[in-house]
Amino acid sequence: MRQNPERRTALIDAAIEVLADQGARGLTFRAVDTQAGVPIGTASNYFANRDALLTQAGQRVFQRLDPGAEVVGEALALPRTRASVERLMHEMVGRITAFRSGFLAMLELRLEATRRPELAKVLTDQIRANLQENIDFHLQSGMPGDAETVVMLYLALNWLIVERLTLPEVFGDERTKELVTAAVNQIVPPR
Structure with missing residues (x-):
């Protein structure tokens, strides 16, 4: 090779x-x-x-979606409030939807993983580790909410991103922003 x-x-x-x-x-x-x-x-x-x-390809998508040290540093400088979580969720949705091909490729890889056990293991391990990193960051940063808060945001916003990238006319840009805010307000406890 x-x-x-x-x-x-x-x-x-x-x-x-x-x-x-x-x-x-x-x-x-x-x-x-x-x-x-x-x-x-x-x-x-x-x-x-x-x-x-x-x-x-699956591993590379995660590398390219990584927010980077600058975004993480900015997140750590924010107040520990629901509004800060909202700001971070808007940034994340924007970053992911900006890499449309990466997210769509990941959907294809997930479907392919249902037929390929080795790929399923790699993706499961990668997604589980990524989710745990997000939980750890959230808890260590002192943002409001707990591990379940992060999991619920992950689930809600992932499907919103799928909708946004596959059928963008279901929710336009403004409605998508409103829904991110609504998800945060419903899921993240006030501080």
């Missing part, structure tokens, strides 16, 4: 775009090569098989 990390990352990013555009069935090495603009056969030099490509 080839070891050029920049090329590998470009191929994985191309795989994410293919997943979002064509679905899991459209994810072939040839489609990835075409999307990445590299010679046909390149992806097969970097990934042992399609399962390896699927798994690495």
Whole structure:
């Protein structure tokens, strides 16, 4: 297997775009090569098989959705109030919906995981770890609410994001913002 990390990352990013555009069935090495603009056969030099490509695409989506140190630092500087949680939830929904192809690729990967136990394990471990990181951050930062608060926000806002990215006319931009605020007000206890 080839070891050029920049090329590998470009191929994985191309795989994410293919997943979002064509679905899991459209994810072939040839489609990835075409999307990445590299010679046909390149992806097969970097990934042992399609399962390896699927798994690495799933991991890459989470890397790209990471808010980064700057956003985390800003979050830690906020007052420990429901309004601060609301602000953070608006930022998160905005960040995720801005990476539309990543979220749609993740939906495709979740569906594919129902047929591929190895992929299911990777995604389960990754999502469980990501959710636990969010719970830990919330609790350690002293924001209002508990672990269940974070889980309920995760569940509610994930489906809102699905709706926003797949059927954007169900709730327009303004209604989506109102619903994020409503979810926070319903789920997060006042301080």
